[in-house]
Structures are given as structure tokens and as C-alpha cells.
Amino acid sequence: MAIELHPLEQFTIEPLIPIHFGNVDASFTNSALFMVAAVVVASALMVLGSRRASLVPGRWQSLTEIAYEFIAGMIDENVGHEGQEYFPFIFTLFLFILLGNLLGMIPYGFTFTSHIIVTFAMAGVVFLGVTVIGIARHGFHFLSFFVPHGVPPVLLLLLVPIEVLSYFIRPFTLSIRLFANMMAGHTMLAIFAGFVTAMGIFGFVPLGVDVLLIFLEILVAVLQAYVFTILTCLYLRDAIHLH
Amino acid sequence: MDLAAAKMIGAGLACIALVGAGIGIGNVFAALITSLARNPAAQVTPFAFLGFALAEATGLFGLAIAFLILFVF
Numbered sequence: 001m002a003i004e005l006h007p008l009e010q011f012t013i014e015p016l017i018p019i020h021f022g023n024v025d026a027s028f029t030n031s032a033l034f035m036v037a038a039v040v041v042a043s044a045l046m047v048l049g050s051r052r053a054s055l056v057p058g059r060w061q062s063l064t065e066i067a068y069e070f071i072a073g074m075i076d077e078n079v080g081h082e083g084q085e086y087f088p089f090i091f092t093l094f095l096f097i098l099l100g101n102l103l104g105m106i107p108y109g110f111t112f113t114s115h116i117i118v119t120f121a122m123a124g125v126v127f128l129g130v131t132v133i134g135i136a137r138h139g140f141h142f143l144s145f146f147v148p149h150g151v152p153p154v155l156l157l158l159l160v161p162i163e164v165l166s167y168f169i170r171p172f173t174l175s176i177r178l179f180a181n182m183m184a185g186h187t188m189l190a191i192f193a194g195f196v197t198a199m200g201i202f203g204f205v206p207l208g209v210d211v212l213l214i215f216l217e218i219l220v221a222v223l224q225a226y227v228f229t230i231l232t233c234l235y236l237r238d239a240i241h242l243h
Numbered sequence: 244m245d246l247a248a249a250k251m252i253g254a255g256l257a258c259i260a261l262v263g264a265g266i267g268i269g270n271v272f273a274a275l276i277t278s279l280a281r282n283p284a285a286q287v288t289p290f291a292f293l294g295f296a297l298a299e300a301t302g303l304f305g306l307a308i309a310f311l312i313l314f315v316f
Contacts, residue, residue, distance in 0.1 A: 007310070176304065179307075180307040181299070220299070227293060227300075
């Protein structure tokens with residue numbers, strides 16, 4: 001039985017408004033459209049939620065407060081109180097990734113977090129920012145981060161390269177984790193959707209699987225935004241407290 | 244061996260990574276159930292879901308490679 005499957009078609013980037021600067025293609029694509037949509041939805045959530053602030057919150061205001069307190073609590077728990085000055089960045093990052101993942105779950109939507117370059121840009125910014133914060137706070141003392149405490153000097157020859165490697169691999173694992181989750185999840189949905197027509201009358205079996213997978217994907221979309229944010233918090237704690 | 248057959252075998256081999264994810268996710272939730280059975284007041288569920296997401300991601304690295312082999316190259 002040959003099945004024609006094109007599950008990666010959904011990740012194609014199509015230019016909607018072609019813009020060219022010489023040889024540079026800066027077109028407004030469907031990816032950019034969904035990024036703008038994520039920003040608009042996030043801004044609308046915050047603006048509408050805080051427009052008529054009352055002591056007893058309504059629906060919008062509770063949603064805004066829940067999101068705010070969730071991230072504020074996460075920073076307090078994982079970074080400590082001095083982490084609150086980085087709250088705006090972490091909150092923005094969380095909402096952007098969360099809405100990117102969730103908007104991608106809309107049929108015919110586009111998941112911009114399923115492109116490695118998008119997640120790598122975000123992880124790269126987090127990595128560079130955290131490193132700069134660490135160096136600015138501790139100067140040369142920041143290098144002691146790579147030297148574990150209470151280890152015999154002979155073992156340090158082995159452990160320091162491992163620590164350095166594990167530090168520089170962070171932006172890659174951070175970005176690939178989000179990208180692979182989104183890419184594999186959406187590809188899996190498309191493959192099972194392809195089985196529905198291929199199996200004829202028994203197509204309801206993969207259809208049922210797909211319905212269950214969509215619930216899993218929504219869970220994963222929220223979880224991966226949470227994981228990306230909490231790992232950013234943990235990296236920030238390393239930079240501020242050095243272990 | 245022709246290229247199509249090699250791609251199928253390669254994709255199958257890449258999916259072996261999911262064994263580890265299965266064991267990892269099972270461990271995470273087994274530990275969650277154990278700890279909640281011993282102390283129902285324990286606030287460990289967020290950590291369990293963090294562990295679930297991290298364990299699942301390692302398996303999906305392999306699955307993503309399998310999809311790339313099958314549908315891109």
C-alpha cells in the first residue's frame with residue numbers, strides 16, 4: 001500500500017508581501033504574520049486585562065493576573081528576588097512562545113516555533129544576555145562557575161572541559177528542544193491525518209488517534225513554553241549566584 | 244542496497260531513541276505517583292511535568308531525525 005504523504009508541507013514559508021533589499025529577501029512571510037499575531041494577541045490580553053482594573057477582577061483581568069503571578073512566582077522561586085528586574089524580558093519570552101505554539105494549533109495556522117532558526121535566535125539571545133549579565137556582575141570571578149567546588153585537583157582536568165562544554169551547548173539544547181517538539185508533533189498529526197483517507201472505511205481509527213494527539217499537542221505547546229522559560233530562569237540564576 | 248531502503252532502515256534506527264524517552268517518562272510519573280501516595284500534600288506536580296517535558300524532548304530529537312530522513316532527504 002503506497003501512501004502519498006507530505007507532512008512537512010505545513011512548514012513551508014511563503015512570502016505574503018515580497019520585500020527585497022538588493023539580494024536580501026526581507027519579505028513579509030506567513031511566519032512573520034503569525035509572529036505579529038502573537039504579539040498582537042499578547043498585547044491585547046495585557047491591555048484589555050488592565051484597562052479597567054478593579055479590586056475584584058473580571059475574566060480578562062484574572063487571566064492577566066494569573067499569567068503575571070505565574071511568571072513572577074517562577075522568577076522568585078528559581079532566581080531569587082533580584083531576578084525580578086528581568087521580569088519584563090522573561091514574561092515577554094513566555095507569552096511569545098506560548099502564543100506561537102498555541103496559534104500554530106489552529107487548523108491552517110503556521111507554527112513559527114517549528115523553525116530551528118526562530119528558536120535558535122531566541123535561545124541565542126538568552127545565552128548571550130545571561131553570559132553578559134554574569135560577566136557584568138562578577139567580572140573575572142565568573143570563570144569560577146566552570147570550576148566545581150570540593151573536587152580533587154586531578155579531577156578538575158576532566159571536569160572543567162565538561163563544564164565549559166555543557167555551558168556552551170546550552171543555546172543548542174534549548175532551541176532544539178522547542179523546535180523538535182513542535183516539528184515532530186505537527187508532523188505526527190499530519191501523518192495520522194494522511195492515514196485517514198488511505199485506510200478508507202477504517203479511517204476513523206487514525207482520526208480518533210489524531211483527536212487524542214491534538215490534546216497531547218496542546219499540553220506540549222504549553223509545557224514547552226513553560227520549560228523554555230524555566231530553563232531561562234535557571235540559567236539566569238547561574239549567572240547571578242554562580243552555583 | 245538502494246537509497247529508499249537505506250532511508251527506511253535509517254528512520255527505523257533513529258526511532259530507537261524513543262525507547263529512552265519511554266523509560267524516562269515512565270520513571271517520572273512512577274516517582275510522582277509514589278511521592279503523592281506517601282505524602283498527598285507534596286507540591287511536586289510542576290516538577291514532574293518539567294521532567295516529563297525534558298524526557299520527552301530527548302526522544303523527540305530522534306523522532307525529528309527520523310522524519311527528516313523520511314521526508315526531507
